[in-house]
Amino acid sequence: MSDLIIVESPTKVKTIKKYLGSGYEVVSSKGHIRDLPKSKMSIDFKKNFEPKYVDMPGKEDVIKELKSYAKKCDKVYLATDPDREGEAISWHIAQILDLDLDDDNRVTFNEITQSGIKNGMSNPRKLDIDLVNAQQARRILDRIVGYKLSPFLWKKVRRGLSAGRVQSVAVRLVVDREIERNNFVSEEYWTIEAKLTAPSSRKQFDAKFYGKNNEKLEIKSKEESDAVLSALENEKFIVGNVKKGTARKSPAPPFITSTLQQEASIRLGFQVKRTMRIAQELYEGVDVEGMGAVGLITYMRTDSLRVSDEAALAAEKYILETYGKQYLPPSRRVYKTKKNVQDAHEAIRPSLPDLTPERVKSSLSAEQYKLYKLIWERFIASQMANAVHNTTSADINAGEYLFRASGYAVKFDGFTALYEAAVDGETKEKNFLPELESGDICKVKSIGGNQHFTQPPPRYTEHSLVKAMEENGIGRPSTYAPTISTIVSRMYVEREGKALKPTALGDVTTQLMKDHFKHIVDAKFTAKMEKDLDSVENGDMEWVDALKVFYDDFEKTLKKAETDLDGVRVKVPDEETDEKCELCGKNLVIKIGRFGKFLACPGFPECKFTKKIVHQAEGSCPVCGKKLLLKKSKKGRSFYGCEGYPECNFLSWYTPTAEKCPRCGKTLFKKGGKSGKLICETAECGFERPLNSND
Numbered sequence: 207m208s209d210l211i212i213v214e215s216p217t218k219v220k221t222i223k224k225y226l227g228s229g230y231e232v233v234s235s236k237g238h239i240r241d242l243p244k245s246k247m248s249i250d251f252k253k254n255f256e257p258k259y260v261d262m263p264g265k266e267d268v269i270k271e272l273k274s275y276a277k278k279c280d281k282v283y284l285a286t287d288p289d290r291e292g293e294a295i296s297w298h299i300a301q302i303l304d305l306d307l308d309d310d311n312r313v314t315f316n317e318i319t320q321s322g323i324k325n326g327m328s329n330p331r332k333l334d335i336d337l338v339n340a341q342q343a344r345r346i347l348d349r350i351v352g353y354k355l356s357p358f359l360w361k362k363v364r365r366g367l368s369a370g371r372v373q374s375v376a377v378r379l380v381v382d383r384e385i386e387r388n389n390f391v392s393e394e395y396w397t398i399e400a401k402l403t404a405p406s407s408r409k410q411f412d413a414k415f416y417g418k419n420n421e422k423l424e425i426k427s428k429e430e431s432d433a434v435l436s437a438l439e440n441e442k443f444i445v446g447n448v449k450k451g452t453a454r455k456s457p458a459p460p461f462i463t464s465t466l467q468q469e470a471s472i473r474l475g476f477q478v479k480r481t482m483r484i485a486q487e488l489y490e491g492v493d494v495e496g497m498g499a500v501g502l503i504t505y506m507r508t509d510s511l512r513v514s515d516e517a518a519l520a521a522e523k524y525i526l527e528t529y530g531k532q533y534l535p536p537s538r539r540v541y542k543t544k545k546n547v548q549d550a551h552e553a554i555r556p557s558l559p560d561l562t563p564e565r566v567k568s569s570l571s572a573e574q575y576k577l578y579k580l581i582w583e584r585f586i587a588s589q590m591a592n593a594v595h596n597t598t599s600a601d602i603n604a605g606e607y608l609f610r611a612s613g614y615a616v617k618f619d620g621f622t623a624l625y626e627a628a629v630d631g632e633t634k635e636k637n638f639l640p641e642l643e644s645g646d647i648c649k650v651k652s653i654g655g656n657q658h659f660t661q662p663p664p665r666y667t668e669h670s671l672v673k674a675m676e677e678n679g680i681g682r683p684s685t686y687a688p689t690i691s692t693i694v695s696r697m698y699v700e701r702e703g704k705a706l707k708p709t710a711l712g713d714v715t716t717q718l719m720k721d722h723f724k725h726i727v728d729a730k731f732t733a734k735m736e737k738d739l740d741s742v743e744n745g746d747m748e749w750v751d752a753l754k755v756f757y758d759d760f761e762k763t764l765k766k767a768e769t770d771l772d773g774v775r776v777k778v779p780d781e782e783t784d785e786k787c788e789l790c791g792k793n794l795v796i797k798i799g800r801f802g803k804f805l806a807c808p809g810f811p812e813c814k815f816t817k818k819i820v821h822q823a824e825g826s827c828p829v830c831g832k833k834l835l836l837k838k839s840k841k842g843r844s845f846y847g848c849e850g851y852p853e854c855n856f857l858s859w860y861t862p863t864a865e866k867c868p869r870c871g872k873t874l875f876k877k878g879g880k881s882g883k884l885i886c887e888t889a890e891c892g893f894e895r896p897l898n899s900n901d
Contacts, residue, residue: 209830210279211313212272212299214286218318221491221499222285225323233275235286239265240298242345242863247353254348255749255757269302276303282309283330288314288551289507289684290743292787293334294341297475300333307333317557318491318501321516338744338865343752347735348373350757352724354764363715363776369698372681374719376689377698377729379664379674381708381716388663396425397436398655401617402443402602402648407640410651413602413609431655438604438653445646446601446608453614454592456619459541460553460585463683464676471669471704472628474576476532476689478668484731485554485579487640493562500556502566503581508551509676513589517552522587529623535591555585559782583625594619597707600642613639635785648666665705679733697798708712711798714778722767780808789815820849825862828888830854834873836864858887869893 208229216234216326242248261269274717276282281304284296296312305311310330315322329451339343340667346369351507355369398415415434425431461469470481472679482525484813491499494713504803518538525533541553556578562837563579568883570578592855599612614637616622666674672686681689698712708716719727725848726732735756780795787807794817820837827848838859846862860875866884867874874884886893 208285209281210275210297211283211285214292214295215490217487217490218501221501222315222323223316224499231279234268235272235295236265238262238271238295238298239272239302242349246536247349249346251757254525254730255344257346261302272299273303283311283313283327284333285313285326287507288316288505290337291684291749293337294345297333297335297338298503307335316502316551317504318489319557322501322504325463328380336745339749340739340826341748343742344739346397346753347756350753350760352762355723355726358764358767359718361423361720362774363395364772366712366780367711367715368692369715369719369726370689370692371697371726371735372685372689373692373698374716374727375678375680375729375732376671376675377693378705378714378716378719379678379729380693380699381712383663383666383683384708384713385509387662387665392659392661392780394426395658395660396428396655397658398425398429398431398653398654400443400602401651402611403651404445404640404642404648405646406642407837409638409640411611411613411639413611413648416601416608416610418608419606422549425655428655430874431657434607435653436653441607442650443602443604443606443609443643443650445642445648446603448598448600448642449459449643451597452617453595453597455595455620455622456537456592456745457587457590457625458584458627459511460555460588461581462511462553463507464509464672464686466554466581467672467686468505468669469628470577470580476573476673477575478571479575479691482687484573485581487668488574488578488581492569492574493567498560502551502578504557505551506554510551511543511553511557512551513553515540515584517555517559518589521586524560524586526591529590532618533591533623535589535698539589541588541837553585554581556582559586579847584627587621587625590621590624591618593622596751598639598642601769602648606776611639611642615638637815662736665702665707667704667706671706678729680729682736687746691896695886697802707796710779710781714776718776722770723763724764734892737889775895782808785817787813788817789813823862824864825875827854827856828872828886829856839855856887860887867891867893872894 209248211222211226213222214237215233216236219232219234225229226232239262241262242257243260250256250258282303286292286295288300293312294676300307300311308333312333313326313330315326350768351369351371354857357369359367359369400413400415401410401774402413403410415425429688433697447776453487467478467481470476472480476484487505488502489504489506492502494500498814503825522534522538542684553745559582561573563582566578567575594617595614596617597614599610601610602611664670668690669689673687675681675686693712694701694706697709698715699706700709701707706866716727735752736751738747738755742749780797783794783796783805785790785794785805787809790807790809790813792807792809792813795808796803796819797806803819805819807813807815823834823836823846825834826832827834827850830848830850832854833849833851837845837847839845843859846856847857860874860877862873862875863884865874865884866872867888870886870888870891870893872886874893875887877883877885883894
């Protein structure tokens with residue numbers, strides 16, 4: 207006889223079994239096994255929102271297997287993921303297997319390592335019903351919104367639409383940002399920059415115009431800029447006040463879910479969904495050469511910055527041995543977690559800090575290695591000493607006008623020897639500044655005015671939307687990735703490069719929600735609901751009370767909206783194109799159907815002409831010379847294929863360019879990112895060259 211460990215994901219089974227050894231059976235529930243049925247509401251509102259759960263279709267064999275193992279084993283341990291969702295899955299398993307809910311049969315693993323599993327198995331506990339109820343309340347809330355509000359949108363806008371408590375607020379953020387951009391009025395302004403040399407150095411440095419008579423002066427036009435430049439023509443540039451100092455820069459804390467998603471987007475170009483998929487793989491376990499299956503990172507759905515003493519000590523040891531004592535801070539760093547944050551887990555960190563990225567590189571895929579390296583470096587750097595910079599700033603007087611120059615030199619690199627957090631859109635300025643003394647007369651190498659225009663706020667990207675959701679308290683770490691995937695797949699939002707832009711459908715539905723369901727799309731109201739769910743989890747609020755707070759107002763609002771919009775149907779405006787209908791000659795419009803966008807004749811139903819939207823790429827097919835089209839695989843991956851398919855079946859996963867091969871004259875394709883290369887896809891040619899700055 208043996209003990210049974212039930213985990214959530216099948217990929218954990220091998221790793222956990224290796225560490226537990228004989229005497230244990232480890233099986234997977236493969237996620238949820240019970241849920242609300244898809245076909246109906248399944249919530250009894252008269253019985254305090256009592257949910258009617260059913261065994262999930264397709265899970266019959268899994269349930270049968272779990273029951274079979276449970277009968278043969280002495281003890282059953284529930285080891286699903288350490289969060290609300292995992293607690294609920296364990297609760298459902300306990301009910302199906304008729305386990306005692308008061309038994310200490312729940313174990314959690316913050317990391318899938320020998321010590322992590324040993325600690326989890328050494329500290330079994332009862333199922334946390336408060337955690338289960340928090341998940342139930344969220345699930346029921348989302349069911350109420352989805353199953354009552356979505357049919358309303360079907361009647362008033364279009365069939366197949368969906369609304370969600372979190373997704374609708376996320377769409378509103380994107381829509382509101384677009385409104386800001388459309389209403390933005392750009393203003394002209396000018397800057398003046400002088401390139402100077404000091405008596406102590408022939409190397410040029412930059413000084414920027416500040417103002418006049420020691421007061422800041424804003425230049426609004428070319429005329430004003432030219433007037434200042436004219437006044438400066440015969441002036442000497444004399445160094446005035448020089449300030450020297452020391453600045454200390456602290457490392458960023460280790461990752462939480464939101465910061466990992468943001469950093470991976472900026473540094474690696476990963477979409478949020480991809481980041482979480484790879485992180486899940488690293489957490490659940492990877493076969494490492496010489497070690498077997500190892501969970502390389504701690505649990506990746508967390509908003510806590512806590513780090514265990516064991517991990518901090520391991521990091522200190524690595525820093526001491528690799529960099530030296532001067533790279534350790536005077537005392538261990540402790541990062542303060544924000545208020546109202548669940549502290550059940552640690553920050554995201556390497557489970558074995560001494561397992562460097564280079565040691566495991568050969569065992570990981572390229573994307574796994576990149577993400578592990580990012581997590582590992584961020585964590586180790588978070589435990590290192592400050593960087594120290596010598597700073598200099600100088601006032602430079604030119605008659606009654608004032609210029610300023612500033613720069614720094616690295617005195618001690620500290621944590622930056624390993625890692626420095628990325629800043630989206632940041633451009634590194636030249637920081638050179640020579641030795642300057644008050645009274646020095648600088649030579650002017652060049653001086654000129656530059657025209658600028660104030661810019662509207664940028665569209666959200668995936669990482670900036672995650673940041674906005676976190677700052678506004680919308681959703682939780684586990685919801686960021688699925689929320690963004692949903693609003694894009696449901697075509698409320700579309701990608702334009704890395705930017706997220708609302709569609710006409712997103713505009714119309716959001717305006718409808720603002721007019722008639724302002725609470726649903728209100729960030730503060732949604733954040734309040736999240737806090738109520740946290741209160742349920744902490745045992746400070748009954749889950750039924752949390753639902754009542756929401757539902758009583760929601761039901762009244764829905765009835766009023768149905769009355770106010772009785773007989774009204776809101777039209778989603780079509781986007782007109784220059785392409786003509788092949789049957790009647792009208793300009794085709796872009797419509798959205800079940801499978802995405804397509805072209806259609808606005809004369810429907812008299813004219814039923816439709817056409818696929820094709821995106822022509824640069825270059826031409828290297829096989830037959832026809833146009834290349836951007837296409838999507840069944841899994842949504844982009845590739846380029848010949849428009850002559852199926853007669854010509856050429857395809858490439860690489861991006862075609864306008865450049866021709868110098869050997870054979872065929873189109874060159876771009877392979878890889880910034881450090882990639884241009885290649886010829888003609889097999890008999892084989893030409894390739896590294897990318898340069900012009901590519």
